[in-house]
Each structure stands twice: as structure tokens, then as C-alpha cells.
Amino acid sequence: MTVNPAPLSPAYVRATPFHTRAAAANEGNAWVARNGATLARQYADARDEVLAARFRVGLIDISWRWRLMLEGTRAAECLSQVMTRDVSALAPGEALKALWLGDDGRVRGAGVAARFGKERFVLISAQSDAPWIEAAARRFAVAVCQISEAEGGLALVGPYAAATLERAGLDSALDPGRFRKLFWRGQEVTLSRFGEHGGYEIWCAADDGILLWDRLMRAGEPFGIEPLGMIAADTLDLETGIARPGRDWRSPQPGRNHGFSPLALGLESLIDENHTLFNGRAMWLAGRDGETRRLAGIQIDGETPAPHTPLMRSGAAIGQTLSSAYSPALRRAIALALVDVSAAAPGTELKLTLSPSLEVPEFREAAVRVTALPFLPAPEPAVL
């Protein structure tokens, strides 16, 4: 076996700014690619990591999120026409969560629009939709720039997140949906509460990644801070019961998938009724009444996750699961699912077939129950 001359060199993998530290902490060398970046699947045991985030504090590498900067005199106008909520009302330092729809009223993307200045916005989403946004920006003479690789981000989640920040020397007083640029102990960082995991996010320049990681891990040590791999991060997401782009649904691609309406994905609250300008509004309003599917939470009797599996009631397919994971807090597997509105009431009993695995090499039927969402509240930082 040839020895890799520089085993932790970021040049060998498409690394995030925190890769060196992540590699050191990654006991089993378990990696996964997301949006082109290499991230730890789990550092030690994913279940322990989820519980750490729920009861103590966890650190998640979120540098893989797609971030696009839009700059121009008509940037607000452009984003308002693309997104389902009006961004012109935002003040610098504020952000909102919204969707953007295709011409047919189906969801193309969901993300956070953050206003950095009068003419500068950053769009953050788990899934890239660059051609669409760039085409729209061209129409308004708005310059776009991908900043995913120039910056790294870490999310701090858990009841002791605020305490960790205070101990690190950052002022944790920040309302949800706001962000602040700071000069902190020699580092330029942006502290935000965009709320994807219910905690804080800290963004820094790529070169400063290691420094940020070290400082936060040191500050969180008395609280039992642990880094979370992707399995744990996705499980936390799943427990909050929100359908995520990339994991639960994809943007519609011509000839491949139809896309989902906002109502089916349970995202209609991200559409402002009073905002009349956004793309796809007419078709969204026209198609609302005809949507027969709803987002529902599924609890599976057992520990095996069942992603993308059809759900059956009396032998007929009544829906299908989206992403699924084992929830250590609930001690069973959970899943998000799209089910017909007739079967979406909490308490409905359904069945699904679990795929064979190494442990159980056969198809098994499992009983599942529809649950109200969210499964568990997001691990909000305790107010200090």
C-alpha cells in the first residue's frame, strides 16, 4: 500500500476550511460528499452526537451550504421577484426564509435571504440553483458571486450554545433572523441566527477556519461540546420536521422530476400572501386547491430508517417517505413523508416495507404511525 505523502492535505479532497480539524476528530475516517465538499459522516458515534446537540452543545460544519452574493442597485427588486417574500423590507443585518418557485408554481428552492447592505444580499440554501438565480440576476443587471468556497461556516446548536459563545468572547445577544459582522479577537466573523438548526451560525474567511474551530471547541469544553457529522446533523434536521432541499426534495428538472408544490412540502408558511410579485404566483394560487398530498411525520416501530419507501394502507399506496433516520431521543426511526390528505391525520396507522440489510437479509413489513410535526423542538440555546 502506497503511503499518501500528505495524508491530511486538503489538496487531495475538496475540503472545507475545517477539514484538518475534522479529519483529526474523525475516528472512523467516515466521510461523505455534499454539494461537492467533503464532510465527516460521523466523528465517533452519530447517536451520541445527536444527543450531545440535544442536551449539551454541538458544532456542525455547514460550509457546504450554497451561498450566492447578489450586488446591484436592483438587487432587492430582483430577489423580491424571485422569492416568495418581499426582501426590500429587510434592513441590513436582517434575514428571512423564503422559497422560490418555478413558472409552474412548484418549489425550485428554499433558503435564507440575508441583507448585508442597501445593495448587497446573500442567498443561502442547502441546494444550488445557480442557473435560475443567475438568469434572473442578469435581467436586473445584478452581479452574482459564489461565496461558498471563500467562506467557511460552523453551526453551534444546543442549550449551551449561547453559553459557549459568551465564553469564547462573542456577544450572544442576537434575535433569530438577524446577523452581525464582528471583529473578534483578530478575526472577521459574521454571527447569525438563520435558524436552520435552531442555534447560531458563525461564518469566517476560509483561511481562518482552523482558528475558529479551535476557539469554539475550547470555549465549549466545559459544556461537553462535540462536533457533529452529517448523520447527526441530518437527524436533528429531521426531528424539526422541516422538508429540506437536496434531502427530501429536489428542484424540478425537465424530463426528470415534476417538482412539488409548496403545500405538499408543508412550506406554504414561507409564502407571503401579500407579496404579489414573485415568479410562479399565479400557478401557485391556481394549483393550491388541487393539491392532495401533505407533509406528515412518520414514526416507525423499530430502529431501521426507511427513506424513499412507499407507504401502504389496506394494500394501496397512500404516500411515500422522504428522508428517514434513527432518532436517539425518541428511540425509534422517524421519517418525513408525503401522504394523501386522507391519511395525513396524526395517529393514522400505515405500513411500509423495510429493505433488506446486512443484519436482516429479507424484506420486512413495519407498522408506522403518522405523527404531528415537529417530532421534537429544535434544540434552542437557553437564554442566559
Next chain:
Amino acid sequence: MNHARIFDVIVIGAGISGLAAAALLAREGRSVLVVDGAPPSPPPGAHTLHALDPSLLKALGLAKRGLKFAVRDMSLAGLRADGRHLILTRDARATALGLASHSAADAEAWPRVYAEVQALARAMRPCWWDANSCQTLAQLHDRLEPFRRMGAIAWLDSRFESEALKATLAFDAGCGGLSPLEPGSALTLLWRAAQEMCGLQGASAMVAGGPRALVDLFAAAAQDAGAELRTASPVERILVEGGKIAGVRLATGEVLAAARVLSSLSRRLTFCSLLSGSEAGLGETERLEREMPRVGTARVTLTLGAVPTIKGASVPLTARFVVAEKLESYAVAHAAACAGRLADELPMEFTVPTAADPALAPAGRHLVSALLRPVPLLPPKGWAALKSDLVQKVLGALGCYAPDLARQIVDTDVTVPDDIVVRSGAADVAAGVVHMLADWDVRLGTPLEGLMLCGAAAEPVPAISGRAARHAAEKILKDAKR
């Protein structure tokens, strides 16, 4: 105080389609305004018509208003350098006799193929004339399949053997903007055979008085019905409020309010220049802008000092003459046009309008109207550089068949593709099979409530027809009744 005037319907474009829609709506009591930057003007050089909607002519009573045809049933003449011209008429037997000297097999096949096409075309009328597409397409699926699948040249290859005949017939297949080699062009031939002029199926005719007379008749019909016409008012923008049409804004800044707007321009022009991006759908607008067509048609009109004489076998001067002897000239010309150049041998069709209607030109003068297709739509250096080249090609081609022509020329006029596209509202994107076989609702409708297309772009095959205008008007009247 700025009170916008309110109308029921505003029609953009005072061409035949716009005026037809206005007339139909105004006579049912709607307040209609037709706006255009110029007075109603005929599509340049459009002497030959093959697709006017009979129901529309009847509904507007144009015959009573004085619509007369100078030529009712133009034959199709394929000119050949050796003088043995092909003459194709409605009389299948006479045509077959004429073809016998070129190819016995073709002479034998002609009556059969002609009847087959005419029958299928008639059967397709519920789809193309009325709004009954689903049922018709389901019934005719098997018979339509070769037409959907094949290009015109491939289909002609399967039916006839002589190249001159195939090349002559293939010219008409390009009238939809597709090359005769592309799938869907065979369907264009079928569509042409489904049309009716002067009560005759698949006929081409010339209106007495030329295109100007036709437009004047439509304008009179519209104004008599009560429509208002403003011809010095180019539209700058279609106004949208809350996802619904609110009216138009003219270039002068004046705002005119209406809940419904009909546009006789192409879908691309309507969406990209009269609306802003997300009103029409960001994805749709992006697609329309990207699909810039590269190939178009050009017209050259020659004024001659004497009657042109065509050497060789005698052909009636009232025919449509097609100059395309080889099938490969279509492929070569299409490739050159895509690359922004004029091919050496351009397929063309010409007519002599003054042969049946001498009044179209001053005494002693004669007109030759040539239609050239395919030519580049946007040549890299612009059309100014190519205009004279185009005229030379026309003269060169015509010189083969009418040697005295060059000496008789008094004047030439060239209409370049972009002029034709904008002024006649013809579609500037080649209409494919899907467009041709879609429901009328799909071709007329837009994502914006209250905006519909009504011009040549909404026809299955872009042509001066008025059928789209009739359907659009009917839809508005039906919607109001509910």
C-alpha cells in the same frame, strides 16, 4: 389628473389578425382599442394567400364589403432549366399526364397521393380549425404518425421518385420556419393542404387590389363594428398588476387601461420586449430569449417595364413558380443560413401579381414578387451588406428561366427577415410538431390572466390567417358569458 381611459380589450398590432379580433369583439358590444405604431399596413409582399380563415371572412361579411380575388386557384409550377416545367394543379389527372414525361411512376402515384393527403388534411380540420384536437389526434394517430415523424423531404422521398417534383413540393414545407428536412415539416405540408381559399381545399389565391386592399377591408370592418383605431401609438409596455393584466403604456407615456390585452406579435416579442421577466415567468422568458431563431424568409419585389416571359413549356403567369431543382439546395441553404450566409442557390418562390391584377402597378409596369427561404435572420454583419447580394441571386436565378428579365427591371425592393417578422407579427421561432398539434388554448394562452396572443404566432403554422384571432375573440366572449 391622469385618468387612464378604460377599454374592455386592447389589441396590440393593426395587422389583419389584430383588426379581425377587434371587429369580432366590437360588434358584440365590447369597447375595443387597436394600437399600433404605424397605420394598418399589409404584410410586405404578401400577394399570395393560402390560409385565410373562411369562417372569419364569413363572420365579418368581407365578401359583401367587396373582397374579390384576382386569382382563385393558383397552380404550382416547378421551373426547370431545360424548359420542361412541372405544372401541378387541382386536376389530378391533368397533372399526372404532365408528370408522365418526367417519370411514369410519379404520374401513376400522383392522383393517389394527392387524394390521400387531401383526405387526411380534411380529417385534421377539427384539430386545426376548431378546438377539437384531443379526439381528432387520437382517432388519426396512426395516419398522422409518418407526418409527425418525418421531414417533408423524407416523406416526399417515400412517395415520389423524380427529384424535380420532390424539390418543387418541398418548398411549401418550409413556410412554418422549419427546414424541409426537419421532422414536422411534413406536417406543415399537411396543414397547408387542410386550408381553404375561395371554397377550394389547399388552394392559393391572390386578392384583387393586393395585400393593401385586404388590410383596408379588415380595417373598415373593425371600425364599422365600433372598434377604435390609434395608429401613431406604439406600445412600450404591457402593464401588469397583481398577476393580472391592467392595460398598456404607450411610448408617449400615456396609460390605457383594460382587463384584457390581445397581442398579435410573436410570443417572443410580446414576452421579451413588452413585459418584464418574472411577469411572464422567469423560466419561460429565459427560454424564449435563448431560442433565438437563426433562419427566416426575405422578399424581393421587382418592378419591370414589360411582361416577363418564361422560356420553355408554356406556363400560366398566374401560377406560383418554385425555383428549386435539387433537394440538396434546401440542406445547403439551411446550413448557410444558420451560419449567417446566403447560399449560392437559394430556393425561392415567385409570382407575377400583375398578371391577373394589372392595377397593382402603374400602367405598363409589372411586378414580380419573390419569396426566398431560408435566409439568415441575423447575419453577423447585418442585412445592409447582404441586400444587394440577395437581389443578385434573385436576378441570377430568374435569369435562367426568364432571360430578358434583367433588362426589364425598373425598380427593386427588398424586405429583410426582421422587417417581415416585426411587421407581420409572424412567429420568429420555428413551430415544431408540439406547437402544431397543441390545443388552441395552449397557443393562444399566456401565464398572465387576461393576455392572449392572436396573431400569426398563435397559428399552428405561422401564416396570414386570422383563425387565431377568431378563436381568441370567441374565448373572450365565452369567458364573459360565464
